[in-house]
Amino acid sequence: MTDPSSPAHDAAPACYRHPDRATYVSCQRCGRPICPECQTQAAVGVHCPECVREARAAAATPGARVARALRPGRSIVTYVLMGLIAVAYAIQWISGQALTSAWVLNPTLVGAEPWRLLTSAFLHSPTAIIHILFNLYALYAFGPALESFLGRARFLALFLITAVGGSIGVLAIYELAILTDGAIIEATGGFLSPSSALGASGAIFGLMGAYLPLRRAIGVNVTQLLIVLGINVVIGFVAGGIAWEAHLGGLAVGAAIGTVFLRTRRREQRNVQIAAIAGIAAALLVVFALFVASAPAYYGL
Structure with a gap:
């Protein structure tokens, strides 16, 4: 010793x-x-x-x-994700919002159509173009440095898993309403009212969350990040029509994944890292399964 x-x-x-x-x-x-x-x-x-x-x-x-x-710099995954979001938005309009209906995170349907946990992250509000513009800018601002540091596969895993984490945050409010038979909605003056959700904000907040434990390793000053993060968290609570629960869900999952990446950086820890990230993803799916099993009829089963 x-x-x-x-x-x-x-x-x-x-x-x-x-x-x-x-x-x-x-x-x-x-x-x-x-x-x-x-x-x-x-x-x-x-x-x-x-x-x-x-x-x-x-x-x-x-x-x-x-x-x-063939690649635009080192950030091909970032740009591909931005392109997919833009294409999905165009299809939302071309299809007369049929794609929106098919992919949006609707808690009353997600039990039978679980892909909505992820597809909803590629949709954006058809009535507020600022929604998609902000998320595209945030992905452009925060994605390249993370992708360069983590590599393409880990960065993509971070984006997708935190997108699901944001969706689980939305479903958590819905589950709370189910468990309290709607009493929580009345008790909070409608603040904790469940609703459908769409947008990449959960994943974007996940990227921000991953930055926090990785900030020194990446070598960036997070002062501006914290300001942007703080402002958006506050806006999510005071402005209507914003899925703040998706923001917090993505942020928490992103911070957890970032911590795993930080603590398993050595090559000999690669298997441990993969297992830990897979464990986080599995835990989110277990939570989702428990939600659905608690009240199948409320989730479209």
Whole structure:
């Protein structure tokens, strides 16, 4: 055993290539501590020499050159998601809102049509264009740095799982109304009234939530993020027609996923990371199943 108060316990980490040099800076890809001599500046943070060599070797392959030619920078998932949201909005109008009816998160139908938990995140209000414009801007503002840091697969998983988390937040209010036989609606003056919901806000708040535990690792100042986050949380409570419960659901799930990513950054922890993220997704589905099982008729079964 070691004494936590001993000098060795409090010593700074040492560079993995130069054990005699103390450092608090870690490689953004593998998490190993590196001294200034071993640091190579990247788009986000710094990389160690081995990760730089691996990246250069991968970039030299013919497949990598083709991939670079086909992608808009490093944020292809961000831009694809933005494109899908824009296309879905166009189809909402072209279809006479038939797509809206088919994909919106309607609590009274979601038990029989569970895909609405996710598809509703790609729809936006047909009466307020500011809704889609704000979400597209927020995705453009916060997505690229996260995607660059996490990689495409993890970033996509973050977006999709937090979108479901936002939907579960909406259903939680509906479930509360069911369990109290509507008494909670009257007791709160209608504030906790369940309703249908649509929009990418749950996932957007999920990205913001993931930023909070990852802020130092990514190397960004979150002051502006906290201001935007705070303003939007307040607006969600004071303005009508905003699914604030989706915001809070996405925010909480995003923070949880961001914490997992932060604490499982090393390569040897990859399986643990995958299992933990899968566990969060499974937990959301279990909560959904419990909601539906508690009152099947209210969920369209």
